[in-house]
Amino acid sequence: MLNILSTFVLLTQLVSSISIPPRDTNVSTGSGTWKSFAPIPINPRQEHGAVKFDNDTLYIIGGIIASPFPTVTTVQKYTISTDTWTTVADLPIPLNHPNSAVVNGKIYVLGGLSTIDNPDLPFWNATGDCFEYDPTPNTWTTIAQLPEGRQIGSAAVGVKGNTIYLAGGIVNTNLTDDEEGTVSVFTSYNVKTKKFKFLADLPEPRDHAGVGLIKGRLYVLGGRAYGHNNTKDTVFAYDIKNNSWTTGLAKMPTARGSLSSGVIGTKIFTIGGEGDPNTTSGVYPQVQAYDTGKDIWTLYPDMDVPRHGTAGVVFGNKIYIPGGGLTTGGDPTNYTSYFQPS
Numbered sequence: 001m002l003n004i005l006s007t008f009v010l011l012t013q014l015v016s017s018i019s020i021p022p023r024d025t026n027v028s029t030g031s032g033t034w035k036s037f038a039p040i041p042i043n044p045r046q047e048h049g050a051v052k053f054d055n056d057t058l059y060i061i062g063g064i065i066a067s068p069f070p071t072v073t074t075v076q077k078y079t080i081s082t083d084t085w086t087t088v089a090d091l092p093i094p095l096n097h098p099n100s101a102v103v104n105g106k107i108y109v110l111g112g113l114s115t116i117d118n119p120d121l122p123f124w125n126a127t128g129d130c131f132e133y134d135p136t137p138n139t140w141t142t143i144a145q146l147p148e149g150r151q152i153g154s155a156a157v158g159v160k161g162n163t164i165y166l167a168g169g170i171v172n173t174n175l176t177d178d179e180e181g182t183v184s185v186f187t188s189y190n191v192k193t194k195k196f197k198f199l200a201d202l203p204e205p206r207d208h209a210g211v212g213l214i215k216g217r218l219y220v221l222g223g224r225a226y227g228h229n230n231t232k233d234t235v236f237a238y239d240i241k242n243n244s245w246t247t248g249l250a251k252m253p254t255a256r257g258s259l260s261s262g263v264i265g266t267k268i269f270t271i272g273g274e275g276d277p278n279t280t281s282g283v284y285p286q287v288q289a290y291d292t293g294k295d296i297w298t299l300y301p302d303m304d305v306p307r308h309g310t311a312g313v314v315f316g317n318k319i320y321i322p323g324g325g326l327t328t329g330g331d332p333t334n335y336t337s338y339f340q341p342s
């Protein structure tokens with residue numbers, strides 16, 4: 001997340017291939033490699049949405065660009081087989097932290113943070129505006145608004161069947177003091193019936209969290225509450241069947257917010273993040289995976305270029321991370337890379 005006026009104080013620098021020692025004996029070590037792919041053209045980007053569209057394509061949606069960090073409408077498609085980017089139709093409004101998902105061949109953006117009502121003021125507010133993108137004929141359509149009180153950006157987003165789940169998020173951000181309005185509300189939207197549902201609140205408010213939906217359970221990993229530095233190491237699991245949350249699961253080895261995540265098999269990988277007092281950039285390099293079957297964590301090699309403010313997109317056993325921020329606050333990059341655990 002961005003903090004325009006923040007001057008980042010250099011503390012100790014501590015970056016190695018695996019930075020933080022295991023803090024419990026159930027944390028083991030894994031291996032894997034990072035490789036770069038084609039950089040994002042036009043503008044380096046962070047705080048965008050990133051979704052898998054099909055087995056060969058991902059999209060990045062909105063976000064912010066270099067200082068003074070305007071929010072953009074740009075939407076771009078990356079094709080794996082050709083390693084190329086294509087710009088498609090713009091979002092109807094500029095959005096950062098859009099809540100993005102793909103269901104049945106359409107991209108859905110269910111709210112996000114916007115500057116549209118106050119372009120000259122140093123804060124972002126959540127919008128309830130929702131959109132559906134159809135790649136053929138390359139058009140965005142405005143759909144039902146998020147219900148009153150449920151407008152959010154930076155929610156933990158999961159999809160099961162025709163339903164999109166939005167857990168937590170922020171309702172606003174004051175860019176001058178790192179104050180963020182974090183919430184615990186949990187809402188779903190069924191794209192077939194076009195109905196929203198209010199589900200059981202998260203056990204605690206969270207935004208900028210990691211997420212994964214496995215076997216009917218939506219996991220919300222880490223994230224933060226009310227500002228960059230208040231990072232969390234919790235794992236919460238929501239059972240769709242009985243509308244209830246389970247707490248007390250194995251904690252993340254390193255608490256992190258604004259991380260990327262991706263599901264491979266039964267594991268949820270949590271990658272990078274923002275607010276690290278131990279690195280000069282303030283960005284967490286850690287890659288750590290939660291095994292949802294065993295309730296244990298594995299540490300993997302650090303990110304090649306540590307980033308935050310982006311999202312993971314999984315193809316097979318590779319997690320693609322397009323762009324993101326290079327330092328705490330705003331420092332968008334066009335760098336892209338994927339992690340392949342071995």
Ligand SMILES: *[C@@H]1O[C@H](CO)[C@@H](O)[C@H](O)[C@H]1NC(C)=O
Pocket residue numbers: 024025026294295296
């Ligand atoms: C390690 O995890 C196992 C379950 O996988 C559990 O039974 C055991 O108590 C855990 N040990 C510690 C030290 O947390």
Ligand SMILES: *[C@@H]1O[C@H](CO)[C@@H](O)[C@H](O)[C@H]1NC(C)=O
Pocket residue numbers: 039040041042043334335
């Ligand atoms: C990506 O950014 C680097 C510098 O940060 C720049 O040299 C390069 O031209 C950019 N690539 C594209 C495709 O825009």
Ligand SMILES: *[C@@H]1O[C@H](CO)[C@@H](O)[C@H](O)[C@H]1NC(C)=O
Pocket residue numbers: 123124125172173174175
């Ligand atoms: C927008 O966010 C600011 C703080 O970041 C808050 O004071 C203001 O009430 C919000 N406006 C709306 C319309 O929610």
Ligand SMILES: *[C@@H]1O[C@H](CO)[C@@H](O)[C@H](O)[C@H]1NC(C)=O
Pocket residue numbers: 123174175176177
């Ligand atoms: C944003 O933070 C600044 C600095 O703390 C404060 O002066 C201002 O009133 C805040 N704005 C809002 C809308 O809360």
Ligand SMILES: *[C@@H]1O[C@H](CO)[C@@H](O)[C@H](O)[C@H]1NC(C)=O
Pocket residue numbers: 239242244246
């Ligand atoms: C909901 O289901 C999960 C998984 O079966 C279970 O662990 C949990 O205890 C259940 N919660 C309630 C409140 O029944």
Ligand SMILES: *[C@@H]1O[C@H](CO)[C@@H](O)[C@H](O)[C@H]1NC(C)=O
Pocket residue numbers: 007008009177178227228229276277
């Ligand atoms: C967050 O931490 C950084 C460095 O650790 C510090 O410079 C900054 O002032 C902190 N922000 C807040 C809002 O406390």
Ligand SMILES: *[C@@H]1O[C@H](CO)[C@@H](O)[C@H](O)[C@H]1NC(C)=O
Pocket residue numbers: 014020254255276277278
């Ligand atoms: C910073 O590094 C120290 C020493 O390794 C560690 O104890 C601490 O947990 C780290 N803090 C964070 C927020 O990662």
Ligand SMILES: *[C@@H]1O[C@H](CO)[C@@H](O)[C@H](O)[C@H]1NC(C)=O
Pocket residue numbers: 055316
């Ligand atoms: C996409 O890939 C998955 C596994 O990698 C495979 O099961 C599925 O059939 C593929 N779908 C298409 C449309 O190629």
